[in-house]
Amino acid sequence: MVTWCFIGESSHRELRAEESCIGHANSGAGCSEGGLVCSLACTTTLLVLMTLCSAFIEPNGTGRGTVAGQRFPRRMLPELLTTKDKRMRIWNSLFCQEIPMTASTVPSMPAASQSFANIQVMQLTTAYWTSRCVHVVAELGVADHIGDLPQSTESLAKASGIRPDALHRVLRLLASVGIFEWKDNAWHHNEASRFLRSDHPASLRDYVRMLGLPVFWSAFEELEHSLRTGESAFAKRHAGGVFTYLAEHSEECHIFDAAMSSKSHRDIAAILPVYDFSQFATISDIAGGRGHLLRAILRTSPTTQGILFDQPHVVAEVVPERGEKLEVVSGDFFSDCMPRADAYLLMNIIHDWRDADSIKILSAIRRDMPPHARVLLIETVVPSTPGPHLSKELDIAMMVLPGGKERTEEEYAELAAKCFLRLKRVVETMGPIPFWSWSPFNQGTKGDILGAPGFGDSELWLFKSVIGGLRL
Incomplete structure (x- = not known):
């Protein structure tokens, strides 16, 4: 069983059944839209609800009907639609119904382990976004600019020759995975980020820069070539392979x-x-x-x-x-x-x-x-x-x-x-x-x-x- 919830839309914003104003989200506070627009929107919604409710009322020969599991006279419909808790029941009865689905039409909801697997696949799919941020930060020497004292985003951006807003977003991502730390409106080093400093005894900055070299990074675009041929993807773009290329390009070789x-x-x-x-x-x-x-x-x-x-x-x-x-x-x-x-x-x-x-x-x-x-x-x-x-x-x-x-x-x-x-x-x-x-x-x-x-x-x-x- 899968629960489907359909939310109607007014002419200018989303309508939800739980809202006090039928057309707007101002529970108990009155509608901030006001005026003719609000009146038209709410009136339209009311008419739609009345029409749909009328269609679902089941006559029983006594002038009474059933909506949301309750019996009431037809003349009480306007009252029902202006009483919030009853209006919610009507809405749920009409639009939030449990509809049986077969395995052939709708996939089953994933178990907890399957949900984790979905997240894992997504994280692996997007992992290169974070890797690329590490490459660029290492190339720009951001960790060196932080040094031993915390630095603001603006000072780091100025020292690196880049935009502060863009740098902050990149460092925010890296901090979320444990590289750098944002505290007291400044960027601080942590154990991981110090390895990106050039003066660290076990510095990884040059190694990260190498992996981020455009000529190496772009080689992975040709991974399919390696799968199909068994040959180096790098050599597809650069005849002679990696070591010949390095011998001919002093900057990358350095x-x-x-x-x-x-x-x-x-x-x-x-x-x-x-x-x-x-x-x-x-x-x-x-x-x-x-x-x-x-x-x-x-x-x-x-x-x-x-x-x-x-x-x-x-x-x-x-x-x-x-x-x-x-x-x-x-x-x-x-x-x-x-x-x-x-x-x-x-x-x-x-x-x-x-x-x-x-x-x-x-x-x-x-x-x-x-x-x-x-x-x-x-x-x-x-x-x-x-x-x-x-x-x-x-x-x-x-x-x-x-x-x-x-x-x-x-x-x-x-x-x-x-x-x-x-x-x-x-x-x-x-x-x-x-x-x-x-x-x-x-x-x-x-x-x-x-x-x-x-x-x-x-x-x-x-x-x-x-x-x-x-x-x-």
Whole structure:
């Protein structure tokens, strides 16, 4: 049963049955419209009600009828229509009736859980509105303008070169989801908004700016292309893909490098406590960018020699500090030889590439690595559980932007086997990334440390997050 309530309309405003004036909403207070307009509207409504009520009165042979379940003489109709509580009963009898509906004509009312599901779908559908606000606020440096003291909307707008009313609306939305706080007619920082400051030790401003770059943001408009072809949506608009584009666009490349640097600080803090890097005489950081992870390792392992390997335009500005045991080598892991080392470190590299390209990268390392060496792979791992996980969101970003993918532990093991490597161990970290260890096939050498014949003592380790379920 579904209750349908029909509300009539007068010539100039909505009419509701519960109003004292039949045509207007001034319960008990008289009609503010007044004059001829009010008289015409209310008279019209009265005539309509009288006509409809007359049609529903059931004669019983005694000059009496029934309206809203009550018996009364026909001559009492005007009185009924001027008595509010009875008029309400007439209205409900005429216009608020329970009408049986079949499942084929009207959908059933959702249960509580279904209502929540409806809200959830709507929130996800519009979530990018909020994300875009975060991007723009980070780009404009609003968090930096707030600084350590609360600021008015007007002062922030003036410092950012934008309109105060528009800024207030954007910050109001962000405050509703826990970023910034509006108090005492001023904008204050909270824990979340401080991460958008450039001077925060774990600042995310550059990372947010990178994700908000028009060239990255617009790539998601081509998501359907990735679904239909399996190819990068970014590459549909920019031939050569993400890394070729960055190499040719210095401004975007600068933001990208800054984003990777800020992200690496969080990852470094999660990795260093869980693994002893000092056991290696030489560590080669493959596609290590500006070398933030490798240099952090060298600071905690002073006897270890580090080799930073990346493309020429990436490492061009990397200069070893005095006394730092760091060698910078430029090259391409698809075409050049890998430096010789005891351990090969790859942090968030393999997820950028499809399986075929990932096999080429790992096979090149396997080809040039000494028999005793280890491959240390730091990647986000997709869990087998169905709940939310950062890796599942990153997986879509990898599909759209570079054309790569996030993988499950089983998929990494299969990938390793195709490169004559074997997954040795998974190390849990307190960050959103895991640490993998793989060892190469090395038939006829030092025995079987993995329980299968034909494996040497070179290893590949995987660092795995224990808080990856957090949606960052």
